[in-house]
Amino acid sequence: MNSSPKLQGQAALVTGANSGIGRGVALALANDGAKVVVNYVAAPESAEEVVSEIKKNGGLAIALQGDVSREDEVKAMFELMVKEFGTIDILVANAGIQKDCNFEDMSLEDWNRVLDINLTGQFLCAREAVREFIRRGMVKERSCALGKIICMSSVHQEIPWGGHVNYATSKGGINMMMKSMAQELAPKKIRVNSIAPGAIETGINQKVWSTSAALDRLLTLIPYGRIGMPDDIGKLAVWLASDESDYITGTTVFIDGGMTLYPGFSTNG
Numbered sequence: 001m002n003s004s005p006k007l008q009g010q011a012a013l014v015t016g017a018n019s020g021i022g023r024g025v026a027l028a029l030a031n032d033g034a035k036v037v038v039n040y041v042a043a044p045e046s047a048e049e050v051v052s053e054i055k056k057n058g059g060l061a062i063a064l065q066g067d068v069s070r071e072d073e074v075k076a077m078f079e080l081m082v083k084e085f086g087t088i089d090i091l092v093a094n095a096g097i098q099k100d101c102n103f104e105d106m107s108l109e110d111w112n113r114v115l116d117i118n119l120t121g122q123f124l125c126a127r128e129a130v131r132e133f134i135r136r137g138m139v140k141e142r143s144c145a146l147g148k149i150i151c152m153s154s155v156h157q158e159i160p161w162g163g164h165v166n167y168a169t170s171k172g173g174i175n176m177m178m179k180s181m182a183q184e185l186a187p188k189k190i191r192v193n194s195i196a197p198g199a200i201e202t203g204i205n206q207k208v209w210s211t212s213a214a215l216d217r218l219l220t221l222i223p224y225g226r227i228g229m230p231d232d233i234g235k236l237a238v239w240l241a242s243d244e245s246d247y248i249t250g251t252t253v254f255i256d257g258g259m260t261l262y263p264g265f266s267t268n269g
């Protein structure tokens, strides 16, 4: 555990925290003193592994199952969280999926599933978090904000992505949802921001980094010359959730090794 933890005593929910970026964020928040709910939808053993890892490091965590696209399950999860941890101070709305397909063959089912989880799921969790922030009221000793919401976006809120129209659309939607929420909720002292990762080494994009040929191709898109790690995102999430970033709301922080700098133009155009 960090010797001067930035999130001491705060309660955090990380959705989709049993793998990938969510796992990295859950470990990092716990390492900075937050009590963490590790949400998952399937594979409870992977969520329990994250909980054990946190406990091993002297932190506090519980695993809670819930499909973020289902209103009843989201409500039930928040009720359990409030029962266990008293409240919520930090939401990291991270759960997301890809269902990739060329456009003309994309099924309505795959379109809807991606939008339901990646966008509606963030709406449902953010709404419950805001309701709880307001019910609980300000606790100045814990944070100068009433609550903090971090939406997990992607470089593809900006970079169009053929073959992934459903996914890119969901991330574009997150950008406007986040900014509109931030504008509405700032007077209540609720901060809402997004993290937009580039290529991070996780299961969702395994095929672009797991062979050296694929990785070489990927690195042509990353000026900084390396793939990102879940812990890169974890460290940013800690900072965005902490009072160190208290004056930041309605912003997307890109964390992508320069992927959004159009590296194809460095020698062309």
Ligand code: BGC
Residues within 6 Å of the ligand: 098, 153, 154, 155, 156, 197, 198, 199, 200, 204, 205, 208
């Ligand atoms: C996607 C990854 C992809 C990365 C960069 C992320 O949002 O989930 O599959 O590697 O963007 O293209």
